[in-house]
Amino acid sequence: MIIRKHLVQVGVTVFAAVAVVLGTAAADAATAGPARPSGAHLAPSVRSAPACNPDASSIRPSGPPRVTSGSFMATIKARGYLIAGVDQSTYHFGFLNPLDNQIEGFDIDMVRAVADAIFGNTNPGNVHFKAISDQDRIQDVQNGTVDIVAHTMTITCDRLQKLDFSSVYFDAGQRVLVQKNSGISGLAALKGQRVCATSGSDSPAAIAKAGAVPVEVTYWTDCLVLLQQGDVQAISTDDSILDGLAAQDPFTEMVGDRLTHEPYGLAIAKQHPEFVQFVNAVLEQLRADGQWADSYRRWIGSDVPPPPAAQYGS
Amino acid sequence: MSGRQAVGSMRGGSGMSERTRAAAAGNTATVARTETSVPRAVLRSRSRAERSTPDKLRVLLALLIALSLAWGVVAALTADQHASAASDVVAVSEPLSLDAEQIYQSLSDADATAASAFLSGGLEPASLRQRYDADISAAAVRIEAASAMEGASAARTKLPGHLSSQTSAAATSTGDDLATLSADLTVYNGEVQTARADNRLGLPVGAAYLREASGLLRKSMLFAASDIYTNENSLLTSASAQATGLPLMIVAILLGLGICYVLIRTSRWLTRRTHRVVNGGLLLALVVAVVSVVWLAGAFVIGRGELLHAQQYGSGPAGAAARADVAALQAHADESLTLIDNSGDDQYQGDFVNQQKQLGPGPSTLLTKAVAAPGPSGALVSAAVTDAQQWYRAHAALRAQDNAGDHAGAVNAALTGQPADQFTQLSTALSNAITADQNAFASNARSGQDAFTGLAIGMIVAALVMAAACAWGLTRRLAEYR
Numbered sequence: 001m002i003i004r005k006h007l008v009q010v011g012v013t014v015f016a017a018v019a020v021v022l023g024t025a026a027a028d029a030a031t032a033g034p035a036r037p038s039g040a041h042l043a044p045s046v047r048s049a050p051a052c053n054p055d056a057s058s059i060r061p062s063g064p065p066r067v068t069s070g071s072f073m074a075t076i077k078a079r080g081y082l083i084a085g086v087d088q089s090t091y092h093f094g095f096l097n098p099l100d101n102q103i104e105g106f107d108i109d110m111v112r113a114v115a116d117a118i119f120g121n122t123n124p125g126n127v128h129f130k131a132i133s134d135q136d137r138i139q140d141v142q143n144g145t146v147d148i149v150a151h152t153m154t155i156t157c158d159r160l161q162k163l164d165f166s167s168v169y170f171d172a173g174q175r176v177l178v179q180k181n182s183g184i185s186g187l188a189a190l191k192g193q194r195v196c197a198t199s200g201s202d203s204p205a206a207i208a209k210a211g212a213v214p215v216e217v218t219y220w221t222d223c224l225v226l227l228q229q230g231d232v233q234a235i236s237t238d239d240s241i242l243d244g245l246a247a248q249d250p251f252t253e254m255v256g257d258r259l260t261h262e263p264y265g266l267a268i269a270k271q272h273p274e275f276v277q278f279v280n281a282v283l284e285q286l287r288a289d290g291q292w293a294d295s296y297r298r299w300i301g302s303d304v305p306p307p308p309a310a311q312y313g314s
Numbered sequence: 315m316s317g318r319q320a321v322g323s324m325r326g327g328s329g330m331s332e333r334t335r336a337a338a339a340g341n342t343a344t345v346a347r348t349e350t351s352v353p354r355a356v357l358r359s360r361s362r363a364e365r366s367t368p369d370k371l372r373v374l375l376a377l378l379i380a381l382s383l384a385w386g387v388v389a390a391l392t393a394d395q396h397a398s399a400a401s402d403v404v405a406v407s408e409p410l411s412l413d414a415e416q417i418y419q420s421l422s423d424a425d426a427t428a429a430s431a432f433l434s435g436g437l438e439p440a441s442l443r444q445r446y447d448a449d450i451s452a453a454a455v456r457i458e459a460a461s462a463m464e465g466a467s468a469a470r471t472k473l474p475g476h477l478s479s480q481t482s483a484a485a486t487s488t489g490d491d492l493a494t495l496s497a498d499l500t501v502y503n504g505e506v507q508t509a510r511a512d513n514r515l516g517l518p519v520g521a522a523y524l525r526e527a528s529g530l531l532r533k534s535m536l537f538a539a540s541d542i543y544t545n546e547n548s549l550l551t552s553a554s555a556q557a558t559g560l561p562l563m564i565v566a567i568l569l570g571l572g573i574c575y576v577l578i579r580t581s582r583w584l585t586r587r588t589h590r591v592v593n594g595g596l597l598l599a600l601v602v603a604v605v606s607v608v609w610l611a612g613a614f615v616i617g618r619g620e621l622l623h624a625q626q627y628g629s630g631p632a633g634a635a636a637r638a639d640v641a642a643l644q645a646h647a648d649e650s651l652t653l654i655d656n657s658g659d660d661q662y663q664g665d666f667v668n669q670q671k672q673l674g675p676g677p678s679t680l681l682t683k684a685v686a687a688p689g690p691s692g693a694l695v696s697a698a699v700t701d702a703q704q705w706y707r708a709h710a711a712l713r714a715q716d717n718a719g720d721h722a723g724a725v726n727a728a729l730t731g732q733p734a735d736q737f738t739q740l741s742t743a744l745s746n747a748i749t750a751d752q753n754a755f756a757s758n759a760r761s762g763q764d765a766f767t768g769l770a771i772g773m774i775v776a777a778l779v780m781a782a783a784c785a786w787g788l789t790r791r792l793a794e795y796r
Contacts, residue, residue: 088518095518099437101722129721131655221522248517 054155056311061281072272082115085146088131091244107150109295134200149267165265167310172238173258186256196223196232203237368795378784386777392566397766399557411546413460418539422643424449429650491538570607595787606776620762628755631689638680639744645669691747698743705736
């Protein structure tokens, strides 16, 4: 009974969202003209700032990581801990382990490596984690609430206007998670069906673009609840996130090809270019000494690809 | 002469007493034909037609018997209506609103306890688990009991002469709410169990199930429970208003006094006419009439006083304390859910602040209202005010600790530290206050109900005795004329 009430609420929201998205899509189609190849799936951000390359936008490090005096790293070191904005509900990237109330995951490994490099020790207390939602990521970095964000965050040209990112530390792409044996082959097969994503992520727009009905929730795990309860037919977002959801429910599977390219970066405020360089130097080390591969093996899978090659814009 | 004519003549009370006087003086009046519609001139011309004393006696006899029986009917109906309204107060409305209130409390407590248990990780403490299970079964038992009682009371209201149509409208909506609660409770418990199982496996989706469950409880179940409470409270008020209402009772008592007056006048006329000092039958009827009027009025005054007292000192303060308790429980669930969400000061912390504002203390807050209510629980509620303020301070310290990055420390504080202790004190004080007020209500309401016990039967018996006594007294006089 209550689910029905809930559905009505969601339905209204979805209807409004679809209306907005359809309107935007129509406007896009009108301005794009006949030159655009039909069926091309481009990340929305790529369209809005064509002059940038998210994969090669970061600042080249000037050597191994060093805490120079007067730098932001020195400020953090003086404080005694790094403050990192992280996810706490994305299995295998950033999640709260209920057994010990500690936040763990691939993103967390990256942040710990940065903290260890600043403090020169592996004391777990050298990072304070602040769990933030998708929507708060940009403002929390901008206003200094957190020093760095490690939150399955895609580098986009939009976001590059507001923040700096490290070099790419993970390559993801949007796919679709469905119940096993559902017969659904991909997002294209979900026209008119309900597909879940979090608000504040890029995914609802991509879902609407494919003709499906986006259902927006706060956390990715909320999407899994809706899928398990049969409220939505699929979840569509980065395969890295879907992988973590599939690991919590063996009766789900990922289908279809990657629809987008989502390069992940660690987000840092624009005032601290020296910190961006420092973090990039740490990432270079992780790629080179096998720590990146270890983390991948621990959290994601035994079939470890080569780490994304570091490319810099300057 | 028909009973209707007798009642008709009775209604023209002052006119009749004049005529009785005339009859007593002139010895010729025709009391038998005293239709009020008959003009005085006609009456006088008829009074020329001489009537014998036995005729008058016969007419008087019929009149008095009819009056006695009419008294029996009116007094018994009045007594029954007040007694059944009083027993509605005690047996139906109050238990139902009590059930609704306890369903609300059990559910809020389950919400808070499930969140606490979840917060303590995969290995939740046995005490929290037992408390949650107890809350759920208490809610289930209460929902079932309320459904059964609601069904019975809905059937009762279909009987003629019972409470108004307002009752059946409220009953329908209460029935719907109970059905919602019963269906949602299963879904809610299922989601909490899924959350628990996932949490035990270390899966983050557990927290999502808990959020979903808590959302269902807050958006649908608590709403339905409070709807029932509101409905039943308004029924309680109307049942109580009927039990304590004045108009019908005043009519009945005036009728009783009127009968006493007629009996006294008849007796005096008979004394003058027959030169006997006292007619035993009429005297007995008078005594019984006086006793029954005094009984009816006395029962009403006592019952009314007890019922009003029960409301003012019992259900009123209990409701105020219960509302405060529910706000406190919801704020406690918010405290845990904020930590489970682990995103700093989120929507749940926002809700905590709202609940805190409603709870008070402060002008027109729940706690301040509960302190002002004149129940027997004053000291307990005053203690709760201090507990609440200390809890707020402990909670603020906990939030500061969490926001400074010490999540694990904040979780420990919420589970076993000062915030947990202060909340337990607050909740215990409020629960005790509610119990004290409810006991006060129950004992007063029961005394109120007891005051009406046997009243209706008593009125019928009194009326029959009066009729018989009048018949006995006047037939003895009539016999002397044969």
